[in-house]
Amino acid sequence: MxxxxxxxxxxxxxxxxxxxxxxxxxxxxxxxxxxxxxxxxxxxxxxxxxxxxxxxxxxxxxxQEQQESTESTSTTNDSSDDSDTVVTTKEEPKEPTKESTAQKSTTESSTNQTITTEKEETVTNKTSITTQKTQTIAEKKITTNEQSSNQTETEKEKEQTATPPKKEAPKQTVTISIVGDQQKGTILSSTKVEMEEGNTVLDITTKILKQKGIPISVTGGGSGAYVEGIANLFEFDHGPLSGWTVKRNGAKLDRSSGAVQVKSGDSIQWIYTSDYEEDGK
CATH class of the missing domain: 1.10.287 (Helix Hairpins)
Incomplete structure (x- = not known):
């Protein structure tokens, strides 16, 4: 128009x-x-x-009026009957200018740079925190080890001060020797044997002979024990008066070897004799 x-x-x-x-x-x-x-x-x-x-x-x-009227009637039919017809004019979207796009790109790049820098800072902060944690853990371990070592040393010192070292008592020993007939000769040269309180002559004799692997034959027990043979040399092998005699500190025993106790420093001698009467005089 x-x-x-x-x-x-x-x-x-x-x-x-x-x-x-x-x-x-x-x-x-x-x-x-x-x-x-x-x-x-x-x-x-x-x-x-x-x-x-x-x-x-x-x-x-x-x-044109007819066309507009037909268009308005079609729009009114589509909408609710009571509502008035309203012609809405849509504004065409404005195309973004080059300056606006450049500004947007610069702002976006700046924001991205700030985000990356913040991320890098957070990563560095995290790494520093982890290193600090490892350092603290290592320091704690060192301190705990030092404390434990100090505690053990102090405990040892306390034990040493509280309980002084016991002096080992000198061992109680008895010297023993065994001499057979002319054929056997010296069966056991004088040797020291450890003893305990209450040991008898027979206890010491059987102990050393077992250690050396020398056989011994004993009848009876306790105060009635009697030694028949040593090293397969028995009584009556050289006559009716032959057999084993025993001395303690040079004195012949008047009792059984199972009844006489020994003391530390004693010497025991077993001797095979062919005649009790002559050796007894």
């Missing part, structure tokens, strides 16, 4: 300019009549043209 109006106004302005120019020209009197006639005809034609253009414009306006 606006375009049509503009065109009509332009046409009318052109006609008016042309008509004004024709009036200014000097025309002879003979030709004035013809010019008047021509002006009237031209004016009539212009009026006809204006009328046709106005009719056409009105027709187009009526068509």
């Amino acid at each position: 606006r375009m049509y109006k503009v065109i009509i106004i332009a046409i009318l302005s052109v006609i008016l300019i042309l008509s004004g120019c024709e009036k200014d020209e000097v025309v002879p009197i003979a030709e004035e009549k013809t010019t008047n006639v021509e002006q009237t005809t031209s004016e009539a034609q212009v009026e006809q043209k204006e009328e046709t253009t106005t009719i056409e414009v009105q027709a187009e306006q009526s068509k």
Whole structure:
């Protein structure tokens, strides 16, 4: 509609300019009549043209109004019956300018840089925290080890001070020797044997002979024990008065070897004799 109006106004302005120019020209009197006639005809034609253009414009306006009415009715039918028809004009999205995009890119890059720097700072902080933790753990271990070592040393010192080392008592020993007949000779040279309180001559003799692997034959037990043979040399092997005699500190025993106790430092001698009577004198 606006375009049509503009065109009509332009046409009318052109006609008016042309008509004004024709009036200014000097025309002879003979030709004035013809010019008047021509002006009237031209004016009539212009009026006809204006009328046709106005009719056409009105027709187009009526068509457009009909179209708008049909569109509005379709929109009202789609919407609720009570609501008024509202024509909403959508604003076309403005295209982003180059400057705005550049600004956005710079802001985004700056934000990304700040985020990365913050992440790096957090990572470094975490690593420093972990190193500090490991250092503290190592220090704690060292301190605990030192404390434990100090405690053990102090405990040892306390034990040493509280319980002085016991002096080992000298071992109680008895010297023993065994001499057989001419064939056997010395069965056991003088050797020291550890003794305990209450040990008898027979206890010491059997102990050393077992250690050396020398056989001994004993009858009876306790105070009635009697030694029959040593190293497979028995009584009566060299006559009816032959057998084993025993001395403690050089004195012949008048009792059984199982009844006489020994003391530390004593010497015991077993001797095989072929005659009790002669050795007893």
